[in-house]
Amino acid sequence: MNVYAWLSLSASMTSAILGIIVFSLNRKKLLNKLFLLAALAGFYWTFTEFMMWQANSVEVANFWSKMGFLWPFFAALVLHFSLVYTENNWLKNKFTYLLLYLPAVLFAFTDLTTELINGPPILEYWGYEDTTPASSSVYVLSSLWAAVLPVLAFILCYLCYHRASEESKKQQSKFVTIGFAVPIFTYIVTNIVFPSFAIDVPNLGHIAIAFFGGFVGYAILKYELFTFDAAIAAENIVSTMPDSLILADMTGKTFRVNRRVVNFFGYEEDELIGKSVIKLCVEERRGMDVLKELAEKRVINNYELTCKTKLGEEKNVLFSGSVVRSKTKRDIGITCVIHDITERKKMEERLVKAERFASIGELAGQIGHDLRNPLTGIKSASYFMRMKGSALAEADKKMMLEVIDNAVEDSNRIINSLLDYSCELHLERSKCTPKSLLLYALSKIQVPNRIKILDHTRDEPEMFLDAPKIESVFVSVIQNAIEAIPENGSIEIQSIRKDSNVEIAFIDSGIGIPEAILSKIFSPLVTTKAKGMGLGLAICKRIVDAHDGKIAVESTVNKGTTLTITLPIKPKIEFAIEDRWVTAYASSLARED
Numbered sequence: 001m002n003v004y005a006w007l008s009l010s011a012s013m014t015s016a017i018l019g020i021i022v023f024s025l026n027r028k029k030l031l032n033k034l035f036l037l038a039a040l041a042g043f044y045w046t047f048t049e050f051m052m053w054q055a056n057s058v059e060v061a062n063f064w065s066k067m068g069f070l071w072p073f074f075a076a077l078v079l080h081f082s083l084v085y086t087e088n089n090w091l092k093n094k095f096t097y098l099l100l101y102l103p104a105v106l107f108a109f110t111d112l113t114t115e116l117i118n119g120p121p122i123l124e125y126w127g128y129e130d131t132t133p134a135s136s137s138v139y140v141l142s143s144l145w146a147a148v149l150p151v152l153a154f155i156l157c158y159l160c161y162h163r164a165s166e167e168s169k170k171q172q173s174k175f176v177t178i179g180f181a182v183p184i185f186t187y188i189v190t191n192i193v194f195p196s197f198a199i200d201v202p203n204l205g206h207i208a209i210a211f212f213g214g215f216v217g218y219a220i221l222k223y224e225l226f227t228f229d230a231a232i233a234a235e236n237i238v239s240t241m242p243d244s245l246i247l248a249d250m251t252g253k254t255f256r257v258n259r260r261v262v263n264f265f266g267y268e269e270d271e272l273i274g275k276s277v278i279k280l281c282v283e284e285r286r287g288m289d290v291l292k293e294l295a296e297k298r299v300i301n302n303y304e305l306t307c308k309t310k311l312g313e314e315k316n317v318l319f320s321g322s323v324v325r326s327k328t329k330r331d332i333g334i335t336c337v338i339h340d341i342t343e344r345k346k347m348e349e350r351l352v353k354a355e356r357f358a359s360i361g362e363l364a365g366q367i368g369h370d371l372r373n374p375l376t377g378i379k380s381a382s383y384f385m386r387m388k389g390s391a392l393a394e395a396d397k398k399m400m401l402e403v404i405d406n407a408v409e410d411s412n413r414i415i416n417s418l419l420d421y422s423c424e425l426h427l428e429r430s431k432c433t434p435k436s437l438l439l440y441a442l443s444k445i446q447v448p449n450r451i452k453i454l455d456h457t458r459d460e461p462e463m464f465l466d467a468p469k470i471e472s473v474f475v476s477v478i479q480n481a482i483e484a485i486p487e488n489g490s491i492e493i494q495s496i497r498k499d500s501n502v503e504i505a506f507i508d509s510g511i512g513i514p515e516a517i518l519s520k521i522f523s524p525l526v527t528t529k530a531k532g533m534g535l536g537l538a539i540c541k542r543i544v545d546a547h548d549g550k551i552a553v554e555s556t557v558n559k560g561t562t563l564t565i566t567l568p569i570k571p572k573i574e575f576a577i578e579d580r581w582v583t584a585y586a587s588s589l590a591r592e593d
Contacts, residue, residue, distance in 0.1 A: 008053060071111075072103070072104035190204045319337075377404070463570070484511055
């Protein structure tokens with residue numbers, strides 16, 4: 001084996017090994033795929049040249065000469081690689097691909113079936129070598145084409161080097177450009193220049209491919225060329241992100257989850273793939289409503305849901321999602337991000353309880369004072385009845401019993417207020433309307449004849465609320481209004497629908513609320529009544545807040561007060577179900593069964 005053959009074999013092996021290494025770094029990236037294809041094309045071309053140089057007869061040499069017909073694809077792949085590496089806009093035009101590969105196909109077919117590009121091989125001092133066809137325009141055209149494409153690739157990389165602002169990218173481009181320059185220069189000199197002057201040397205262009213591999217290999221090791229891109233970063237983010245990520249089709253059927261989903265829910269990945277996202281929700285109907293709203297709005301953020309793990313443990317989560325569209329603007333799936341807020345919810349509940357118990361602690365002194373008054377009345381009445389005994393007149397006995405009854409009623413009111421403020425709220429929603437709520441509330445109140453009730457509420461829209469609790473709010477507000485009207489007056493109640501909410505206003509003609517009290521009217525222990533504990537409106541606010549509503553008050557002294565309660569018509573997650581989601585979910589359940 002002469003030195004030229006050895007160099008040809010070494011170049012072919014180097015090209016193949018480098019192509020495989022680069023491809024293994026990122027098998028999904030187009031740049032790595034193109035480099036592998038170019039490297040394999042270079043390996044094939046160089047190996048056929050080696051076999052032709054080593055042939056022991058002209059027939060064998062001619063066979064390997066024809067087997068090297070794929071050499072045009074190496075030139076096309078080199079330019080394609082440089083276009084992708086430099087992110088050239090030419091790739092956006094499909095005509096570019098035609099210009100790249102159609103000539104390669106034509107020249108390869110011509111070389112295989114004719115002798116218009118490479119003539120019959122003859123024996124030289126380095127082995128058998130192709131001859132140049134006499135007066136062949138196809139040969140000239142193919143040689144120019146094979147020279148222009150690598151030169152153009154070199155120019156693109158050179159321009160990329162000069163335009164690069166980031167040092168790492170600049171160094172990458174420098175070594176890639178040098179890697180292109182060496183085989184291009186060698187090919188032009190040994191295949192075009194020397195033959196033009198009848199200088200007899202072997203074609204060293206394919207051997208110089210090893211230099212290209214060497215420089216690109218150095219760029220790989222030194223500057224991590226080909227090893228980092230947006231796809232790698234995205235894959236790393238998905239696998240390591242602290243939130244659960246689920247990719248599903250438009251019916252909610254899961255086809256990809258990250259590691260956090262597996263750890264959070266306790267399922268194996270295989271158990272989740274193909275299952276409906278809705279199966280992870282405690283309230284599956286609510287899960288369907290979330291997906292329905294996601295399909296309508298395309299993006300939703302921080303919807304609070306309760307999910308269940310494989311072991312049946314309930315978790316509070318914030319659900320966010322978006323619809324993914326294809327390049328053809330077709331909806332192809334959804335991304336679901338689930339953020340665990342279980343510990344945060346527990347902490348919030350502990351803080352709320354702590355604040356409420358702190359308020360209860362403040363109430364202790366006032367409760368002691370308020371309870372002492374009725375207890376003193378009970379004790380005094382019982383002492384008086386015991387001392388008088390049978391000598392007590394019937395009228396006096398009746399009066400003492402009334403004192404005891406009133407004292408017990410006051411004590412009960414104090415205890416009930418404290419229990420209402422301190423206990424947990426659990427809503428049991430049902431259908432109701434503003435008018436039905438008001439009518440039930442008024443049935444529990446004895447309105448004095450001096451006060452006129454003006455009912456302007458409507459029997460629409462239908463709302464989903466905890467009716468008894470809202471009725472208790474209405475009772476408390478109306479009772480306060482009655483007590484604020486010392487003489488003749490009126491209380492007007494009206495309801496107005498505003499978007500997805502209903503505003504219910506209570507307008508009285510009472511004495512109003514002083515400005516100093518108005519700013520803290522909903523705080524516990526704030527009251528203007530002699531016997532009041534200041535818990536009534538604080539309890540009302542708790543109930544309204546639990547319904548995701550708002551309560552506000554406006555007042556002018558000696559003119560009256562307006563208290564407005566704003567309530568959502570439906571909860572945040574609408575209970576209306578879209579047919580296609582129900583159908584999709586039902587079919588997925590059928591498949592799972």
